[in-house]
Amino acid sequence: MSLINREVIQQYNDDGVAVIRGCISDHWLGVLNEAIEHDIRDPGPFVHAYQSESGKGRFHGNLRLWETEMRFQDFCFNSPLPEMAAEILASEKINLLYDQLFVKEPETSNRTRWHNDQPYWAMRGWQVLSFWIALDPVDKRNGALEFIPGSHRWGRWFQPEIFGKGPGIEQYERNPDYEPVPDIESAREHYEIVSWDLSPGDVYVFHALTVHGAGGNCSGDVRRRGYAVRYTGDDVVYDARPGTNKGLRSDDHADGDPLDSPRYPVVWTS
Numbered sequence: 001m002s003l004i005n006r007e008v009i010q011q012y013n014d015d016g017v018a019v020i021r022g023c024i025s026d027h028w029l030g031v032l033n034e035a036i037e038h039d040i041r042d043p044g045p046f047v048h049a050y051q052s053e054s055g056k057g058r059f060h061g062n063l064r065l066w067e068t069e070m071r072f073q074d075f076c077f078n079s080p081l082p083e084m085a086a087e088i089l090a091s092e093k094i095n096l097l098y099d100q101l102f103v104k105e106p107e108t109s110n111r112t113r114w115h116n117d118q119p120y121w122a123m124r125g126w127q128v129l130s131f132w133i134a135l136d137p138v139d140k141r142n143g144a145l146e147f148i149p150g151s152h153r154w155g156r157w158f159q160p161e162i163f164g165k166g167p168g169i170e171q172y173e174r175n176p177d178y179e180p181v182p183d184i185e186s187a188r189e190h191y192e193i194v195s196w197d198l199s200p201g202d203v204y205v206f207h208a209l210t211v212h213g214a215g216g217n218c219s220g221d222v223r224r225r226g227y228a229v230r231y232t233g234d235d236v237v238y239d240a241r242p243g244t245n246k247g248l249r250s251d252d253h254a255d256g257d258p259l260d261s262p263r264y265p266v267v268w269t270s
């Protein structure tokens with residue numbers, strides 16, 4: 001039986017982004033809630049504590065959480081997401097690329113800059129997506145994600161830039177094949193921009209080249225916890241090009257290698 005309805009898959013293919021309502025069960029939301037609160041109190045090794053731009057609130061980011069926290073690992077491996085990824089990507093197997101946490105507490109004014117994800121990642125291929133899971137009610141006021149539909153097919157790779165300042169956060173190497181991200185925020189009227197309000201358990205699913213960003217959390221009392229899990233399909237291999245996030249590279253892979261390994265485990269096969 002199919003886990004995803006056909007309209008969602010069609011919209012993902014056409015627009016590079018779709019919403020899956022009620023995707024995550026209460027059981028898994030409970031697991032994630034506990035693991036996230038634990039990570040905020042006692043962060044895993046890849047934490048990036050972005051400085052709050054307003055001096056208020058807190059922007060807590062972390063990645064590769066599943067490698068050290070078994071509750072995240074259980075979710076990334078055993079929730080319905082790997083099989084959903086296989087259906088959406090029409091892939092025979094699914095690898096876990098990595099997972100990432102974005103917590104904007106109330107009054108955290110930091111925007112998430114417009115970007116597309118694939119330039120940050122040491123892999124190439126078309127079959128790569130993210131599920132972004134809402135743990136709180138999300139709307140424009142507290143930092144709902146915004147997307148440019150169809151931008152996954154622009155064929156444009158934008159130079160990665162840091163999301164904020166903070167201890168240990170370094171500028172990215174320049175890659176001459178990348179182009180600077182246009183100033184979309186100042187020219188919003190020239191772009192089609194879509195966004196959806198989410199309830200806890202709803203998910204944005206989007207292609208790795210879809211351009212997206214988010215506002216700050218302007219709410220005085222509603223948190224905005226988003227947990228993203230990135231999966232790849234059959235056509236993806238390791239890519240050693242410059243400009244990617246060093247923390248997401250692997251010392252055990254050479255350019256062109258299949259990802260399959262403890263670092264990028266196969267989490268589903270047909």
Ligand SMILES: O=C(O)CCC(=O)C(=O)O
Pocket residue numbers: 102112117130132212213214226228
């Ligand atoms: O949650 C955010 O603010 C940003 C999320 C994002 O950029 C991503 O998941 O790729």
